[in-house]
Amino acid sequence: MDLVWNNLDSYWKGWQNTVLLSLSSFAFALVIGVLLASFRVSPVAPLRALATGYVQLVRNTPLTVHLVILFFGLPKLGLRWSPNVTAIIGLSLYTGAFVGEVVRAGINTVGRGQVEAARSIGLGFGSVLRLVVLPQAIRATVAPLGSLLSALVRNSAIAYTISVLEIMGRADRLVTETARPVPVLIGAALAYYTITLPLGVGINALDRRQRILR
Amino acid sequence: MWASTPSTADNGSSDERRIPNERRIPNERRNTNERRNTNEREDGRVDDALILGDELGPRGRRRVQIATAIATVLLAALAVAVVNRFSDKGQLEWDRWSFISEWSIWRFLLRGLRNTLTASLVAMALALVLGALGAAGRLHPARGVRAIAIVLVELLRATPLVLLIYFMGQFVPRYGPELGSYWYLVIGLATYNGAVIAEIFRAGVNSLGVGQREAALAVGFTDGQALRRVLFPQAVRRMVPALVNQLVTLLKDSSLGALVLLPAVDDLLHQGKIVGDFRKSPLQGLLVTAAIYIVVNSALSAVARRLEQRQARRYGRTEHAVGPLAEGGVGLGAPGAIET
Numbered sequence: 001m002d003l004v005w006n007n008l009d010s011y012w013k014g015w016q017n018t019v020l021l022s023l024s025s026f027a028f029a030l031v032i033g034v035l036l037a038s039f040r041v042s043p044v045a046p047l048r049a050l051a052t053g054y055v056q057l058v059r060n061t062p063l064t065v066h067l068v069i070l071f072f073g074l075p076k077l078g079l080r081w082s083p084n085v086t087a088i089i090g091l092s093l094y095t096g097a098f099v100g101e102v103v104r105a106g107i108n109t110v111g112r113g114q115v116e117a118a119r120s121i122g123l124g125f126g127s128v129l130r131l132v133v134l135p136q137a138i139r140a141t142v143a144p145l146g147s148l149l150s151a152l153v154r155n156s157a158i159a160y161t162i163s164v165l166e167i168m169g170r171a172d173r174l175v176t177e178t179a180r181p182v183p184v185l186i187g188a189a190l191a192y193y194t195i196t197l198p199l200g201v202g203i204n205a206l207d208r209r210q211r212i213l214r
Numbered sequence: 215m216w217a218s219t220p221s222t223a224d225n226g227s228s229d230e231r232r233i234p235n236e237r238r239i240p241n242e243r244r245n246t247n248e249r250r251n252t253n254e255r256e257d258g259r260v261d262d263a264l265i266l267g268d269e270l271g272p273r274g275r276r277r278v279q280i281a282t283a284i285a286t287v288l289l290a291a292l293a294v295a296v297v298n299r300f301s302d303k304g305q306l307e308w309d310r311w312s313f314i315s316e317w318s319i320w321r322f323l324l325r326g327l328r329n330t331l332t333a334s335l336v337a338m339a340l341a342l343v344l345g346a347l348g349a350a351g352r353l354h355p356a357r358g359v360r361a362i363a364i365v366l367v368e369l370l371r372a373t374p375l376v377l378l379i380y381f382m383g384q385f386v387p388r389y390g391p392e393l394g395s396y397w398y399l400v401i402g403l404a405t406y407n408g409a410v411i412a413e414i415f416r417a418g419v420n421s422l423g424v425g426q427r428e429a430a431l432a433v434g435f436t437d438g439q440a441l442r443r444v445l446f447p448q449a450v451r452r453m454v455p456a457l458v459n460q461l462v463t464l465l466k467d468s469s470l471g472a473l474v475l476l477p478a479v480d481d482l483l484h485q486g487k488i489v490g491d492f493r494k495s496p497l498q499g500l501l502v503t504a505a506i507y508i509v510v511n512s513a514l515s516a517v518a519r520r521l522e523q524r525q526a527r528r529y530g531r532t533e534h535a536v537g538p539l540a541e542g543g544v545g546l547g548a549p550g551a552i553e554t
Binding site: 043044045046047050056057059060061062063064065068069072073074076077078150153154155156157158160161168171172175181182185188189192193196197200 | 270282285289300303369372375377381467469470487497500504512
């Protein structure tokens with residue numbers, strides 16, 4: 001374990017990059033997901049088709065394939081970014097599809113009766129959405145979105161395969177340098193635990209506090 | 215429903231009918247689950263659109279038509295831009311795509327697909343066994359056993375799968391037999407998914423309610439017998455859709471073997487990359503590879519959806535029926551690892 005202590009600064013740099021990748025990708029994924037979900041419930045047929053197609057295609061392709069296409073394929077179309085940016089694009093596009101599903105499921109948890117009741121006491125479209133549907137829908141998405149964030153943190157480790165230096169990338173380097181993979185990788189796992197375990201606890205607590213008991 | 219099918223409107227309270235009382239999800243789980251199918255039609259499908267307004271009037275319909283026209287034009291423009299980009303960069307030339315007409319290339323790719331499928335199925339089989347053990351541990355009457363099972367399951371689920379596969383690739387040959395990359399991949403996938411499946415099983419058992427276990431104990435079953443003979447058989451049946459969804463995830467994750475391990479596992483992704491490099495058309499090789507993944511996974515997802523609809527009709531919705539995203543077995547780590 002000396003190995004981990006001696007290379008703490010390397011882990012720390014990787015840790016920072018993992019957090020950066022995860023948070024920025026999650027922000028973009030939220031935007032993409034909300035757009036997708038609103039397209040899917042919209043009355044405009046082409047937008048519905050677009051969102052459905054996107055979710056189907058993206059969800060059924062491994063994240064590895066997305067990253068490899070972005071990193072090795074798209075330069076052939078003249079689209080080239082740094083490894084970090086490529087990873088953020090890939091993680092956002094991929095997670096966005098899942099966020100879209102979560103938001104849509106959240107909207108679907110609000111019963112039809114609620115909407116009918118709101119309509120019958122005279123609320124218009126905007127008010128129904130703002131006062132009745134969204135407050136309930138958003139609460140229903142907290143737990144699944146939290147697990148998506150946790151999954152995103154763990155998925156960001158895949159970015160090391162396109163030479164991003166986050167925790168996993170740093171660990172990969174250390175393995176090559178020290179030729180002692182087991183302690184190095186255990187150190188990397190511990191680094192991830194400092195993110196994923198508190199995240200899980202926090203999400204549970206948050207979810208318990210704001211969940212609507214029906 | 216926006217502009218169509220007013221006939222579904224009488225469906226509002228059907229969830230009350232469909233879930234008999236004793237099937238209701240007990241205690242902590244009886245929150246969001248019961249109401250989930252309010253937008254469900256008779257055939258078990260869930261409507262995408264919620265009625266946020268009444269049937270559209272003439273003005274509303276007009277606006278939707280205009281929006282549809284604009285969206286169509288924009289999407290067409292996008293498609294044209296993409297195609298232009300491909301042709302500008304010479305990526306549409308037949309030379310770069312000709313490999314898709316060659317049987318030997320397909321044979322090469324399908325061999326990769328076969329490895330992907332066998333690795334996934336073997337890993338899934340092992341994961342089911344580990345998952346059953348893990349769930350039994352977490353439901354064990356002895357506190358010590360429970361604690362160990364919880365720690366193991368939660369730690370595994372909180373570990374990035376890449377890291378676990380990488381670790382197996384280094385650890386197993388060093389301290390155990392040299393099995394080859396294929397098996398390190400399988401072992402990594404199986405341990406991680408074993409933990410995930412343990413949670414799926416546990417959620418399934420919890421969704422049965424305490425009555426089943428109490429009844430089994432009352433007729434003289436031991437705890438183990440109650441679990442094996444009464445609780446698990448029911449839980450597994452309920453959780454089949456969640457398990458199929460997990461298989462889709464596992465199948466996608468198996469592509470990590472092509473990138474993380476040395477020598478690379480010659481699965482679909484690896485073969486696709488080789489075809490692309492060999493024919494000097496990496497983009498095309500990868501796009502074809504992605505298309506194969508999409509076909510296989512869509513088929514599996516469709517099966518999962520069919521099963522979910524059947525379960526929804528049979529039991530009402532359990533938390534996993536909406537897809538592994540909903541609720542999941544919320545533990546310390548991340549519920550329902552749908553991703554990667």
